[in-house]
Amino acid sequence: MLAALLYGKEDLRLEQVTDPTVAEGEVVIKVSTATTCGTDLKVWRRGGHAKMLKLPTLFGHEAAGKIVALGRNVTNWKIGDRVVANNSAPCTKCFYCQQQEYSLCPNITWNNGTFAQYLKIPAPIVQQNLLSIPDELPDELAALTEPLACVLHGIARSNVLPGKRVVVLGDGAIGLMFVAVLANQIGAEVLLFGGNEARLQTGQKLEANKTFNYKQIENSAQIVKDLTDGRGADVVIEATGVPSVWEEAIALARPGATVNLFGGCPRDTTITVNTEQLHYSELTVKGVFHNTPEYVKAALSLLASRVIPFELLISDRRPLQELEQVFQAMKERKVVKVAIAP
DSSP states (O other), rough: OOEEEEEEEEEEEEEEOOHHHHHHHHEEEEEEEEEOOHHHHHHHHHHHHTTBSSEEEEEOOOOOEEEEEEOTTTOOOOOOOOEEOEEEEOOOSSSSHHOOOGGGOOTTTOOOOEEEEEEOOOOOOOOSEEOOOTTTTTTHHHTHHHHHHHHHHEEETOOOOTTTTEEOOOOOHHHHHHHHHHIIIIIEEEEEEESSSHHHHHHHTTOOOEEEGGGGOOOOHHHHHTTTTTTTTEEEEOOOOOHHHHHHHHHHHEEEEEEEEEEEEEEEEOOOOOHHHHHTTTOOOEOOOOHHHHHHHHHHHHHHHHHGHHHHHHHEEEGGGHHHHHHHHTTTOOOSSSEEEO
């Protein structure tokens, strides 16, 4: 089969590799649509990921398709079923899983390789995070289940209540998903900061109350204070993975606020925190990573409801043979997410 393999920094190659075969408990799907992701872009640019993969490796982690092979002892599934699989599953047995802190599981089963004609789904994912796609939901939207699950997990950890003023830093796909769910599902007042006018316009369509291009403003903290009676935001969600923006997120928070440092920064980077602000303002500053089976199911359900126009995030549709050009377009911020047809 034709598949994309990542070898290093911006070194993505399309190669013919052996079709996957199933072992006990596994399934193989024929990929109909694989969507690109900001995490994929970061991994491509950085040449790796601390947790999810080792080079060289099959690449991509968002996809929908149909089952074409079943391993022994796979029940409740049949050939031809339309499915979406999360890119991971927790072990369910370790200390963290017993605390229901599934995203912290040190034994997570990871799965990559969606930019390919076929994708093998490991048994733990089949058992926990393989879901049937509702008939009315297009594959390219079903493929958004994994990133949306991460966003739902992030919102659940952010102490957001209806009417609260929330700043979202970052106008990539994840930032825009945060805007959409916060505004449409939670009823928060959302201020979106980004650097791309087209994406900020998409944020407005997804019900952001106000949008700001950071390239055109001098003092984001003052803007936020002016819009929050001089206090600062109730909740700040950082969705860029840039250390300096992590510091900015903390600076935008009011006393008593929650700051969600959601965007993953490069390995071994650090930030500086004002200890006086952190202590005397009683800030809650937390990192939030990945998703859990609960939010994977909730994400697919939300996508299937069609109450939020997540199709606005699909900028283009391209064949697998143009994947390299797609990543260059993502690097230049010309597209948000692209649906890839193997």
